[in-house]
Amino acid sequence: MTTSATTNAAGVATERSSRRRGGLARPTGIPWILPALVVSVGVLYYCIGYTGYLSTLKWDGASPLQLQVGLENYARMFRDPIFWRALGNTALFYVVTFAVQVALGIVLACLLHSRLYLKTLYKVLIFVPVVLAPATTAPVFRQIYAPTGTLNTVLEGIGLGGLAQPWFSNGTFALFIIISVQIWQSTGVVFILYFAAIGQISPEVIEAARIDGAGDIRIITSIIWPSVRGTTIAIAILSAIGSLKTFDIPFLITSGGPTYATEFLGTRIYRISVQYSDVGLGAAFSIVLLLLAIGTAVLIQVGSRTREEKAGV
Template identity: 85%
Template sequence: MTTTAPTNNPAGVATERSSRRRRGLYRTPGLPWILPALVVSVGVLYYCIGYTGYLSTLDWDGASPLQRQIGLANYVQMFQDPIFWRALGNTAAFYVVTFTVQVALGIVLACLLHSRLYAKTLYKVLIFIPVVLAPATTAPVFRQIYAPGGTLNQLLDGVGLGAFTQPWFANGTIALIIIMSVQIWQSTGIVFILYFAAIGQISPEMVEAARIDGAGDLRVVTSIVWPSVRGTTVAIAILSAIGSLKTFDIPFLITGGGPTYATEFLGTRIYRISVGFSDVGLGAAFSIVLLVLAVGTAVLIQVGSRRKEGSA
């Protein structure tokens, strides 16, 4: 009786495995369950974007049956609008200030709560409470605080600093700073949570080795913690940039974009044009530009981060 020894064919085995992987890829068990929701969500999303792009080429008030095709005239009008450039400048300043302060506060608070403190849970709750408060409920409070006869001016009068009282919202620069401070107060809790989770992934042995080598708290933060949470910082930068471009509720509810458009943002401008002035076409053009800026900013931040990691 003769037997045939099996032949080793690595190439054939690899081909068979690759074929099995491809078959498995197309036979994902969960795909039939998520496919309807995926089709609906993606379809609605891109339909809305496409329809908004179409509206941006119209001269239409949103209610009249008459729609006049005007091509790119809305975009030309938008780029010639000085308020658009002011709103864009306010958005850029808002992003730089709020992102910088939130990152600084978030990482400091996260490091402190990873140290030996009592009542850590209480501190976490206190830091995160502003995140869950709706701007519609907090805006009247801040309007009352900074009103001409409000809490802040009364406090200054009470401590003998009445010379510093003023109508705070009448000054454009101060009004913009107030809007920034409210955003920082409300969103720092999210940044803190992200950094707290990221710091928790750092190896304790690495920190302990640095301590043994004589590194102090500041050196540990700058040389170990900060480089280790770089990915989290990039994610926060992208989220903050997109959030700044979409900012609407806080400035609209507190200052209404005033005084003299000092706190006007792209979001409030879109609302004012589309609803207040009933110019849906121009408002849609603003929306398309906002979308392009959001996507472009996110891509630039991500690409810049990858290049920096590659050169490091």
């Protein structure tokens, strides 16, 4: 028996050794991720680094003359009142769009998880604006809010002609029109995320709450809303980054006007880099936008973890 045990032990050791040698001989996963790694590092991070380098230059983007100015472009940017206005517009844009989209998204998701007919049709109607290109929808909204457009025509037709006005000439109205277009176009994505998250909640939990006498509002606030906290955090991060990068809707509808009332960081970067041919200052704006996006995402994530720790989750 001793000999047999020794033989078995030797066999197991030999098998383990062969497996170990075989494992070392197998190719690692590096060859598979190397192309994506090269593209990511070679293109993405190289471009970020090159943009950082450009932000230290005074250059028009075409001339061979490049003057090294250090951090002067950043100082010019922080002295620019339009930068602060664009930043304020971006912050307001984010707060309003995020709050309204979350409210609409979770309500629509709850409704379509209830007993409704033609659910698929409703989902399609909610999601259709997401797939429409801003280049095709912007002229429609320009026509709606034009001085002789659809909205003023409807107001005059129902006897409220006194409310008709050139909507884009008022900075406050113009900014909230841009916000409303963004809400209309992006709520479908928020709805889909919440719809999927609510689908992961056990039906037995909701049924038990109904048996205990909880109404719809109570179920949403006490069961559904806490259960989709992770989805809400993800939406907050995506909305913040999207707001910082906003360009197409304000540029195509108002071009940043009137008097920079709808100017955003994205439109400001385009205006400075392309229209004013100040590539160095535009690069400085881009670097600050990148830092703001990363910082905002980190703050939202850290803040959510802190609240969860305090709540004992």
